[in-house]
Amino acid sequence: MQKKYLAPAKLNLFLHITSRRADGYHCLQTVFQFIDLNDVLMFRIRDDGKLSCKSSAINLPPEQDIVLRAAKLLQQYTNLGVDIEVEKNIPMGGGLGGGSSDAATTLLALNHLWELNLSIDTLAKLGLSLGADVPVFIHGHAAWAEGIGESLKPISLEEPWYLVVHPGCSVSTAEIFNAKDLTRNTKPIIMSEFIAAQTKNDCEEVVRSRYPSIGQALDWLNQYSQARLTGTGACIFAAFNTYSDAKKVMNNLPDKWQGFIAQGKNISPSIIGV
Structure with a gap:
């Protein structure tokens, strides 16, 4: 039997870079x-130890x-396997955290389905090895974050x-964080x-200089x-009091860009369940 779990997108309401560590982070x-835009993940447990994943991502x-x-990270604790199907609704390369969210939901789901009983803190430490944004999705609550994003x-x-x-381009996070002109x-x-x-987003000036369409969308x-x-982009956002206002x-959104309306959520559906 398949089990369904949701993986939400996120926004960085601001982003300040305070320093650079010796390890480059x-x-x-x-x-x-x-926000209430979610990828959908389906899990079917198998007892032969094999892992497979089919994604709608191109x-x-x-x-x-x-x-x-x-x-694979969690399989060190079990002999079970799983077939996973991922329906991607969160734009890739948009700064919305879709990949990190999918990874976090996978850890949460398999911890439950494989009956591993690992703590949330243990899952968050495992998730950090996959990406700095994974822990916030593991904990599942809107958060003030420091460090590299894990505190x-x-x-x-x-x-x-x-x-x-979404201005129709994809931004390389590594490119922005390695830029010489990035405020640190x-x-x-x-x-x-x-x-x-x-507050502000310290990445905005660098992104504007390299991706003119994002600058145009921000100005609009x-x-x-x-x-x-949000993050290093490419997506941008603005808040409104009501759905009607948004x-x-x-x-009035120009045809050359894509857009959607979503409500902010403080609790992730990954920890609420479906």
């Missing part, structure tokens, strides 16, 4: 909030499939409606400064509400 501050080599890598403090936020715009010395802030909107969306890059702006 960046220390940052950010706030993660989920041209995804098995060795690059983070879902399969997550399953998390759950927070409760308003859950506005977001208009998310932003002064750390405290929660009250975030609440007072004294800024006409209606403060626009922000819809009115989306109706």
Whole structure:
């Protein structure tokens, strides 16, 4: 019997880079909030120890499939196997965390389905080896994040409606974080400064200089509400009080870009269940 699990997208409500570590990773501050756009993962347990994953993602080599890598990480604790099917709804390369979310949901689902009884902290440590964004999806709560993104403090936020715009390009996270002109010395802030909107995305200036379509989309969306890059992009977003407000702006979206409306969520459906 197949079991269904959801893997939500996320937004970085701001992103400050405070320093660069000796190992090349960046220390940052950010706030993660989920949105109600989800990939759908189906799991069918098998007893022969074999692992397989079929994804609707186009041209995804098995060795690059983070879902399969997550399953292999947990297989050290069991002799069971699994067949996984992934329905991709979250745009790839958009800064919405789809791959990390899929990996986290795989760890959560198989921990349950394989009856491993590993703690959330153990799953988060395993997930960190797959990507810096995986732990927040494991913990499943909107969070203030520091370190490389793995030091998390759950927070409760308003859950506005977001208009998310994809300018039609894909951004290389490695390219942006390795850019010589990236700001890496932003002064750390405290929660009250975030609440007072004294924040930005340090990657925006670098992304604008390399991806003109993203800069154009940011300028367009800024006409209606403060626009922000999520992660390193390519997606941008702005918050609105109601679905109707977001819809009115989306109706004016230029045809050359894609967009969708999603509500912010503080709790991930991955830990709620389906």
